[in-house]
Amino acid sequence: MPKPPRTAAILVAAGRGLRAGAGGPKQYRMIGGQTVIFRAMEPFCRHPQVFAVQPVVNPDDTALFTDAVRALRHAPPAHGGATRQTSVHAGLEALAPERPDIVLIHDAARPFVSADLISRAIEAAGRTGAAVPAIPVTDTIKLVGETGDVEATPERARLRIAQTPQAFRFDVILDAHRRAAHDGRSDFTDDAAIAEWAGLTVMTFEGDPANMKLTTPEDFVREEARLAASLGDIRTGTGYDVHAFGDGDHLMICGVRVPHTKAFLAHSDGDVGLHALVDAILGALADGDIGSHFPPSDPQWKGAASDRFLKYAVDRVTARGGRIANLEVTLICERPKIGPLRDVMRARISEITGLSISRVAVKATTSERLGFTGREEGIAATACATIRLPWND
Known part of the structure; x- marks a missing residue:
């Protein structure tokens, strides 16, 4: 060959x-x-x-x-x-x-x-x-x-x-x-x-x-x-992800390595922000979810960097002749503080997706010390993706 x-x-x-x-x-x-x-x-x-x-x-x-x-x-x-x-x-x-x-x-x-x-x-x-x-x-x-x-x-x-x-x-x-x-x-x-x-x-x-x-x-x-x-067929998808904390010294959040007293317990790198975005994009495409494309039972994804999953989701949009119009992710945690890292995370998502940074939003909130995020047992993330597809898709 x-x-x-x-x-x-x-x-x-x-x-x-x-x-x-x-x-x-x-x-x-x-x-x-x-x-x-x-x-x-x-x-x-x-x-x-x-x-x-x-x-x-x-x-x-x-x-x-x-x-x-x-x-x-x-x-x-x-x-x-x-x-x-x-x-x-x-x-x-x-x-x-x-x-x-x-x-x-x-x-x-x-x-x-x-x-x-x-x-x-x-x-x-x-x-x-x-x-x-x-x-x-x-x-x-x-x-x-x-x-x-x-x-x-x-x-x-x-x-x-x-x-x-x-x-x-x-x-x-x-x-x-x-x-x-x-x-x-x-x-x-x-x-x-x-x-x-x-x-x-x-x-x-x-x-x-x-x-x-x-x-x-x-x-x-x-x-x-x-x-x-x-590209007049405008679709919106939402995503949600959560990971508990385990032993470690850093977290991967929205593609950024964040020093912390804990690490995520996860099959991949546990990046809740990127995982939620992947689900939002796949949802807008009506194309399953992250688990159906990257099953945690598959050993090849053990420890995998989540930017690979997000690039894959973007490529699914491109393959159907579409474009991503906007991405938004909200992180729910007490710590680490997301505000000082917000623009770094936006820039990283922009780099991974090829989307202008003006079309990427990263937000954060706490749960007022309520629930597992309030007890600092883990982090949750929600996401929204708006995409444009051809009418004949």
């Missing part, structure tokens, strides 16, 4: 996006409650066949970039150049020490790339060495002269609209970029054109009409409306 190719991705995000109007670089604007660049990068970061994601950004945008994708794992960003071509070349050189077999090159202005399209790109590159996603042209195209006169009508059946991610064997596209830079060529508008110039045969594979590029203000308005309509 041959090993799967080591696949990396480059996210090109150094442009200024002037045609998109006021509001700063378009890749850092919001669409559907998330930044454009987060939406464009997240599917690559979560794809099981992509081992590294290499962003390429304008050095002036470093703070914007860091804030926008804080919850995603990626390589340190490379600095882009004056053209898309030089930016891609910078990303390729940054990836060279990792020696990937295949590289996917994607524009940050395309925030609706799907996991299926990424998989098709990897398969096409492995099969052909150079391939681009393409969709048929549905309108008649006219070749127009400088004075506005129609010079020709190309045969529509042979025309295609090229998209990204464009996929290549890493060594051949890096060589092509190096040759173009050496020859002073900087006028290529996409990587397929560089590959063609270098003598490679570039194949096409099935693109995705939803994989739209955001270019103008009208694009933002249209796609915002489409997202609202397509």
Whole structure:
């Protein structure tokens, strides 16, 4: 059985996006409650066949970039150049020490790339060495002269609209970029054109009409409306968890190691906050509960870190084409005091889920010394998750 190719991705995000109007670089604007660049990068970061994601950004945008994708794992960003071509070349050189077999090159202005399209790109590159996603042209195209006169009508059946991610064997596209830079060529508008110039045969594979590029203000308005309509099935789930205390010196709460005089008695790490959130998300999906997916009778989950369970629940939402809109957890305990750690916990949940921290709430209350939490015998947690799913789910 041959090993799967080591696949990396480059996210090109150094442009200024002037045609998109006021509001700063378009890749850092919001669409559907998330930044454009987060939406464009997240599917690559979560794809099981992509081992590294290499962003390429304008050095002036470093703070914007860091804030926008804080919850995603990626390589340190490379600095882009004056053209898309030089930016891609910078990303390729940054990836060279990792020696990937295949590289996917994607524009940050395309925030609706799907996991299926990424998989098709990897398969096409492995099969052909150079391939681009393409969709048929549905309108008649006219070749127009400088004075506005129609010079020709190309045969529509042979025309295609090229998209990204464009996929290549890493060594051949890096060589092509190096040759173009050496020859002073900087006028290529996409990587397929560089590959063609270098003598490679570039194949096409099935693109995705939803994989739209955001270019103008009208694009933002249209796609915002489409997202609202397509993810209009809003669902809410609740979760509850409790764990007793035993001997130990720390607790895991909402993904944060909290020093304490006790530890949780639990099969996993006992993180009541994350467990309640997992149940809330699964409840919103009508997809069982944490015990049905991670039974405590299974020894593989003994001592397991609960961030794995939460990532799994988030992936269940993503797999159904949905998005998490909001997460809230309430911790019920006398000690430890949660207030000083609230924002650290919110940040950790944000990191695990890929959700903006503004969509994560952590609260705490006591039970006024009543019951098992009042006697400091354990901690309880409740949670609520709001998700958006496609209407056809």
